[in-house]
Amino acid sequence: DENGRWTTEWLGIFPKSEEPTYEELMRREEERARNFKLRYSMEWYSYEEGRRLDDLERSSYSWWHGLTLNGPTPYGNFDSSASIRRFKTTTDLTYFTLGLTDGNLGRFKGFSLRGFDFYPNFGNLSFSGATLRGVMLNSPGFNNKLNYTVFWGRESGGRYGNLSPGLSKTRHSFLEGFNLDYSPTKTNNYRFSLVHGHGRDRASYLNRYGYDLISSWNFDKWGLSYEIAQDSENFAQLLTTNFSLPQLNFNTELRDISKKFLSITGSGWLQGERGGVFNLNYTPLEKLTISSSLNLYQDRLSPAQENDQR
Numbered sequence: 001d002e003n004g005r006w007t008t009e010w011l012g013i014f015p016k017s018e019e020p021t022y023e024e025l026m027r028r029e030e031e032r033a034r035n036f037k038l039r040y041s042m043e044w045y046s047y048e049e050g051r052r053l054d055d056l057e058r059s060s061y062s063w064w065h066g067l068t069l070n071g072p073t074p075y076g077n078f079d080s081s082a083s084i085r086r087f088k089t090t091t092d093l094t095y096f097t098l099g100l101t102d103g104n105l106g107r108f109k110g111f112s113l114r115g116f117d118f119y120p121n122f123g124n125l126s127f128s129g130a131t132l133r134g135v136m137l138n139s140p141g142f143n144n145k146l147n148y149t150v151f152w153g154r155e156s157g158g159r160y161g162n163l164s165p166g167l168s169k170t171r172h173s174f175l176e177g178f179n180l181d182y183s184p185t186k187t188n189n190y191r192f193s194l195v196h197g198h199g200r201d202r203a204s205y206l207n208r209y210g211y212d213l214i215s216s217w218n219f220d221k222w223g224l225s226y227e228i229a230q231d232s233e234n235f236a237q238l239l240t241t242n243f244s245l246p247q248l249n250f251n252t253e254l255r256d257i258s259k260k261f262l263s264i265t266g267s268g269w270l271q272g273e274r275g276g277v278f279n280l281n282y283t284p285l286e287k288l289t290i291s292s293s294l295n296l297y298q299d300r301l302s303p304a305q306e307n308d309q310r
Contacts (some may be wrong), residue, residue: 136152
């Protein structure tokens with residue numbers, strides 16, 4: 001300048017990242033949050049046999065396709081899933097389900113509704129579980145102190161795995177019932193269920209109704225639960241206790257199951273047994289745990305030939 005000074009100006013900028021910025025990531029997540037998502041998967045299975053790898057003969061093969069669609073709606077979260085299995089000569093829709101979870105319909109909130117293939121969300125001595133094709137409703141009530149499930153469906157609904165055609169056929173056999181789960185306080189819980197089975201393809205030795213009642217009490221270090229079930233003719237009982245300390249856990253399970261007791265779908269759990277299981281777990285050191293278990297019972301369904309009281 002006129003005073004003989006020289007001036008140099010420099011401009012510096014930060015390098016631009018090739019990855020999206022935090023603001024861009026947040027914007028993308030917001031855009032995706034209320035969208036439906038579609039997923040497709042495919043598996044191919046082949047079974048070949050022979051003496052060498054270059055001389056194999058294929059004896060069977062199958063294709064498996066899976067399709068799912070889920071996303072939020074004004075009435076709850078919608079989900080759906082379908083599976084198609086294809087063999088040489090057959091194509092089966094082996095699994096298909098539609099569901100609405102965290103439902104919202106006026107004052108009716110928090111419910112779940114599922115149709116087509118489903119698995120009931122409870123199990124006990126009378127009902128050990130089954131895959132059904134029908135409809136199921138689950139909902140809370142009375143400020144979440146009560147939870148109930150109502151269902152109806154055909155047995156052998158969805159089929160899983162690579163079973164050969166003919167191994168799993170649709171049967172004229174149906175199950176329906178309900179389950180009530182009531183927790184008046186944080187320390188006790190009561191559950192009651194009733195299940196009804198009917199249909200011409202249902203096994204003739206099974207009973208039409210199954211009942212089950214479970215009562216549970218939880219204290220500071222102790223826990224107690226009693227379950228009694230009836231298949232319309234015979235009873236089954238189960239008493240469990242639990243005692244817990246930071247380094248010690250002791251639990252027992254006493255059972256008395258009639259040798260003729262049946263669940264709604266088949267043979268009863270530990271049918272004919274009278275006895276108990278005693279478990280002890282002790283952790284004296286951080287890296288040392290000692291476990292002990294004793295199962296002592298009388299088998300009345302298949303007793304010892306020389307002494308049926310053994």
